[in-house]
Amino acid sequence: MTAQPEDLATHAPVGFLTDTTLCIGCKACEVACKQWNSLPMDNVGFTASSYDNTRDLGATTWRHVAFVEQFPGNERPTTMPPFQSNWLMMSDICKHCVNPPCMQACPTGAIVISRFGTVVIQQDVCNGCGYCVPACPFGVPELSPLDNKAHKCTFCYDRLESGLEPACAKACPTDSIQFGYTDELALRARGRVDELRERGVEGAYVYGDQNAGGTGGIGGLRVSFILSAPSERYNLPAEPELPQRKSVPNYLSTLVASVAFGAMMTICLRK
Amino acid sequence: MSYQRMWKTPKSGGRSASDESAESYYGVPPIHKPHWKWLIIAYFYLGGISGLSYVIAELAEVTGDATNRVITRAGRYVSLGTLLPCPVLLILDLGRPERFLNMLRIVKLRSPMSVGTWVLVIFSGFCTRSVVAQAARDELWNRFKCAPHGIKAIQSRWMGVAGVPFGFLLGGYTGVLLAATAVPLWTKNALLMGPLFLASAASNATASITLVLCLSKAPHRALVRLERLEMCSLVVELGLLALNRRQLGQTIGRPLREGSTGRLYRFGVQGTGIAAPLMLTVAPMLAGMRPSRWRLALSSLLTLSGGFMFRYVMVIAGHRSADDPQATFELARRGSQESTGSVTDVNVHPVAPS
Ligand code: SF4
Ligand code: SF4
Numbered sequence: 001m002t003a004q005p006e007d008l009a010t011h012a013p014v015g016f017l018t019d020t021t022l023c024i025g026c027k028a029c030e031v032a033c034k035q036w037n038s039l040p041m042d043n044v045g046f047t048a049s050s051y052d053n054t055r056d057l058g059a060t061t062w063r064h065v066a067f068v069e070q071f072p073g074n075e076r077p078t079t080m081p082p083f084q085s086n087w088l089m090m091s092d093i094c095k096h097c098v099n100p101p102c103m104q105a106c107p108t109g110a111i112v113i114s115r116f117g118t119v120v121i122q123q124d125v126c127n128g129c130g131y132c133v134p135a136c137p138f139g140v141p142e143l144s145p146l147d148n149k150a151h152k153c154t155f156c157y158d159r160l161e162s163g164l165e166p167a168c169a170k171a172c173p174t175d176s177i178q179f180g181y182t183d184e185l186a187l188r189a190r191g192r193v194d195e196l197r198e199r200g201v202e203g204a205y206v207y208g209d210q211n212a213g214g215t216g217g218i219g220g221l222r223v224s225f226i227l228s229a230p231s232e233r234y235n236l237p238a239e240p241e242l243p244q245r246k247s248v249p250n251y252l253s254t255l256v257a258s259v260a261f262g263a264m265m266t267i268c269l270r271k
Numbered sequence: 272m273s274y275q276r277m278w279k280t281p282k283s284g285g286r287s288a289s290d291e292s293a294e295s296y297y298g299v300p301p302i303h304k305p306h307w308k309w310l311i312i313a314y315f316y317l318g319g320i321s322g323l324s325y326v327i328a329e330l331a332e333v334t335g336d337a338t339n340r341v342i343t344r345a346g347r348y349v350s351l352g353t354l355l356p357c358p359v360l361l362i363l364d365l366g367r368p369e370r371f372l373n374m375l376r377i378v379k380l381r382s383p384m385s386v387g388t389w390v391l392v393i394f395s396g397f398c399t400r401s402v403v404a405q406a407a408r409d410e411l412w413n414r415f416k417c418a419p420h421g422i423k424a425i426q427s428r429w430m431g432v433a434g435v436p437f438g439f440l441l442g443g444y445t446g447v448l449l450a451a452t453a454v455p456l457w458t459k460n461a462l463l464m465g466p467l468f469l470a471s472a473a474s475n476a477t478a479s480i481t482l483v484l485c486l487s488k489a490p491h492r493a494l495v496r497l498e499r500l501e502m503c504s505l506v507v508e509l510g511l512l513a514l515n516r517r518q519l520g521q522t523i524g525r526p527l528r529e530g531s532t533g534r535l536y537r538f539g540v541q542g543t544g545i546a547a548p549l550m551l552t553v554a555p556m557l558a559g560m561r562p563s564r565w566r567l568a569l570s571s572l573l574t575l576s577g578g579f580m581f582r583y584v585m586v587i588a589g590h591r592s593a594d595d596p597q598a599t600f601e602l603a604r605r606g607s608q609e610s611t612g613s614v615t616d617v618n619v620h621p622v623a624p625s
Contacts, residue, residue, distance in 0.1 A: 050297050058303075068292055105451065107385035108373040127373045128366015130306050131384045134452040134593065137603070139302040148366030216605070235296035235596070237603030243451050244381060246461035250447045254465030258439035261473050261504070265327055266334045268500035269342065 008160055013117020015182040015222035016169060017189050018091055020234075021196060021204070022176035025065055025089035030054060032171035033063040036156065040146070056235070057092060059144035062153035063168050064092045068233050082200045083228070090225065090234045091168070091177060094119065094140045094153040095208070098219035102152075104244045105135035110150075117182070117222055118155035126150050137218075137240040182222055189224055196228070204228050207236060217242030295596035302453045304593035307586060310364040314357055315445045315582045318391070319472030320479055321353040322441030325398055327476055327500070329431035329438075338492045345483040347405045349476070350398050350438075357391060383448035390440045397434025400425050442472035449589065455523045455602040456592035457585075463515045470508040475578035477501045478548075478571035485568040494562050501574065502552045509545050523598045526588035536584045544577010 008014060033039065039060045047055045052067040068088040070077060077086040100119045103111040110125035111132060121132075121141065128148040132141045141152040156166035164170070169179035178185065189206045196204035205212045208221040212231075215221060218240060231238055295301075328346025331339040362371045375392070379385035406412055407422045446464030449457040457464065481497045516527055526532045548570035555566065592598045 047297050047299060050292070052297070056299050066296060068296065071292070074293070101453070104381045105384065107377075107379060107382045107388060108370075109377045109379065110373070125373055125376075126367070127370035129364075129374070129384060130366065131382070131448075131452075133303045134305040134454050137302065137453040139300065139453075142303055143306055143366050150366075232295065232596075232600050233292070235299060235301045237301055237599055239603050239605045240453075241603065241605070243453050243458050246458065247381070247383060247447060247451050250450050250461045250465050253462045254440075254443040254447060254469060257466035257469050258436070258443065261439070261469060261507075262326070262330065262435070264503050264507075265330045265473075265500060268503060269327070269331045269335050269339055269496050271336065271338075 008163055009115045012181040012183050013222055014155075014160065014180065015096060015117070015185055015224070016093070016166075017178045017180070017185040017224055017226070018093070019176050019178065019189075019192060019226045020088065020090040021083040021201060021226060021228055022174045023065070023084070023089040023091055024174055024176075025051070025067055025087065026173060027065050028171040028173060029063045029091050029168035029177055030061070030065060032167040033153075034060075036159070036167035037062065037154070057094070057138075057140050057142075057152070059142040059146075059151040062093065062151075066090045066092055066234050068229070070229070083196075088229055088233060090227070091172075092234070092236075093168070093223055094155075095138055096153075096155060096222035097215070098222065099217065099242060101135045101137060101218065101242050101244060102132035102141055104242070105131045107131060114155075114157060114160075116155070116157075116160050118157065118160070119152075120154050120157055121150055121152060123149055123151075135243055137237055137243065185224065189226060192226060196226070201228050203230075207231055208240075215240055215242075217245040295600070298596060300594045301596055301599045302593055304454065304590045305452070306366075307364065310360045312579075312582045312586050314360040314364070315468070315586075316475070316579050317353040317360070318357050318445065319442045319468060319578070319582075320475050321350045321357065321398070322394065322438040323469075323472040323476030324350040324353065324480060325394070325401065326435050326438040326442075327473075327480060328401065329428075329435055332428050333432055335496075338490060338496070341484060341487075341489045341493050342480060342497065344405060344409070345480045345487075345489075346476075347398075347401045349479045349483060351402045353479070354395060354398050358395075361388075361391075383444055383451050387441075387444045387448055390437055390444060394434065394437040394441050397431070397437060401431050401434070404431075439469065442476075443469035449585070453599070453602075454589045454593045455595075455598040456519065456526060456589045459520075459523050459602060460515050460518045463511060463518070467508075467511045467515060470504060470511050471578050471581050474501060474504040474508055474545075474574050477504060478574035478578075481567055482571040482575070485564045485571065491561060494564075494567060498552055498556075498562050498567060501570070502549065502556070505545050505549050505552075505574065509541070509549070512541065512545075520601075522595075522601045523592060525595065525598070526591040527584070530591070532584050532588040532591060535580055536588070539580035540577055540584055543573055544580055545574075548573045548577070 042054055042061055046053050050067045054061050054064050057064045070086040096119045107129060108125050108127055110122045112120055114120050126149045128143055130143050132150050141150045144151050159166055165179040169177045193204045193206060207225040207227050208215050324346045328343045331342040362368045365371055374388045378389060404426050443465040446468035450461035450464040452458055477497055477500050484493060516524055527536045551566055551570035
């Protein structure tokens with residue numbers, strides 16, 4: 001990425017484009033993230049039959065490389081697809097939603113959108129109520145047993161302040177993780193999907209894109225992914241939705257119920 | 272640092288990697304469940320009773336005759352008694368209890384938890400006023416020789432009515448709070464969650480007041496009225512529960528049908544908590560019998576235990592549905608177009624085999 005240090009905050013919001021067709025599962029991003037952010041190590045063990053040994057995102061795992069073995073037609077593959085052999089690999093991360101469900105949920109205002117357009121949990125405000133944890137439709141934030149506060153990817157807030165790209169993007173050897181301004185990245189993603197389709201990856205699409213189901217109410221993701229298989233294969237919900245979308249109707253239905261119960265009580269408590 | 276994030280590798284005997292990756296990402300839950308357990312379950316329970324006891328007490332005060340005075344009196348004291356533990360439970364449940372005041376640094380209508388915190392704060396004020404007024408009526412202050420000045424000023428029954436919306440909110444907002452998450456079992460029927468928690472709170476509050484009046488020497492006429500109210504709320508609650516379960520569908524509603532939560536739901540929530548007290552109320556009523564104190568006390572106890580089990584089942588079944596990838600996937604397949612997301616109906620191979 002060629003952005004000048006002083007540009008980062010003043011231009012459009014920043015984000016990532018994660019082109020999973022380029023990912024080779026080297027986990028350099030996971031390691032770089034752990035090192036830069038001084039995160040403790042995880043359990044060492046495999047996730048079921050996969051080569052994945054970090055399992056999912058969590059309080060101390062802000063990048064997670066998913067390994068999905070492909071069995072077309074439930075048989076041992078005999079053909080070689082143009083990318084990623086018969087393994088799908090994807091470096092998962094907080095999506096830095098445009099209208100973040102976690103931020104809407106947070107009762108203390110600890111979660112904010114930074115001036116770079118990224119979503120950050122202010123550690124000096126969070127009181128560990130844990131409401132952001134189930135509010136995220138992608139299963140990103142988690143309470144850490146170390147300090148009982150919620151943690152997730154900060155999009156390397158400290159590095160952005162110094163005009164540097166986040167550690168994971170810097171470390172990625174294949175440029176599967178690309179850092180940039182979201183409008184530029186969206187254009188690049190579209191071009192790349194067209195190119196991939198020409199080269200035989202017919203199932204390629206941008207996750208979270210309006211054409212691929214959209215992100216009902218979330219308003220888009222600052223971190224987008226080029227996927228080549230159904231998103232559920234990568235453990236991403238097909239058409240995520242802003243959970244708080246239902247709050248206003250829900251309050252209204254509670255209001256209606258209250259009026260009904262009030263009437264019922266008044267009648268029953270009469271003579 | 273010594274901390275390691277631990278998990279258990281799922282043991283799925285006889286299943287191949289192709290099976291595991293066909294239905295989900297090796298069974299790993301796509302969303303995180305909350306940490307809420309007993310403290311929150313107890314809070315939901317007590318907060319609901321407190322809010323609705325207040326409502327019943329104040330509505331009885333403004334709409335009823337002298338008979339209702341005992342109901343008002345019991346309702347107000349029950350409301351305060353069940354309210355007192357609530358803030359303690361909430362604060363203890365925070366990861367950083369010493370920071371609980373951070374909840375009060377903003378008012379955020381978008382966050383049901385923020386709304387709930389403020390409702391609790393405002394409701395506490397109304398509840399205290401009611402109890403102070405009640406204590407004055409019961410001449411408790413004279414006994415302590417400390418009659419606060421200005422009690423006259425807060426004696427107006429309309430001040431009590433002003434708190435009624437907050438009482439309702441305290442009973443119902445918990446459902447809204449759960450529904451505003453990505454947990455499939457909670458958010459699938461978002462519209463039903465508030466009324467469901469409200470209905471359960473109403474029957475529990477009626478049961479607590481009935482219980483108190485049964486144990487004291489309250490006139491039968493008051494008990495008859497409460498019994499009527501109890502029966503109506505139980506019927507509404509039963510209807511809402513049935514509707515909720517039907518709308519949840521096969522996959523998302525699984526925790527309410529199967530396993531320990533399924534059993535508890537069927538026999539505990541529906542059987543012990545609703546069907547049994549309804550039988551105890553309806554059968555004698557049809558036979559034209561006068562309510563007996565012991566029968567009423569028993570049915571109130573059953574209702575109260577059912578209300579607690581309802582909160583428990585809703586929270587724990589929510590955890591189970593959050594752990595079930597199929598439930599989350601189904602929730603997110605809204606199916607406006609043939610989505611690129613579903614693993615079931617799309618050819619998984621990126622290239623057509625030659
Ligand atoms: S992906 Fe989850 S944690 Fe990240 S911004 Fe969106 S809601 Fe918040
Ligand atoms: S755990 Fe912290 S960041 Fe998450 S909702 Fe609660 S206060 Fe906000």
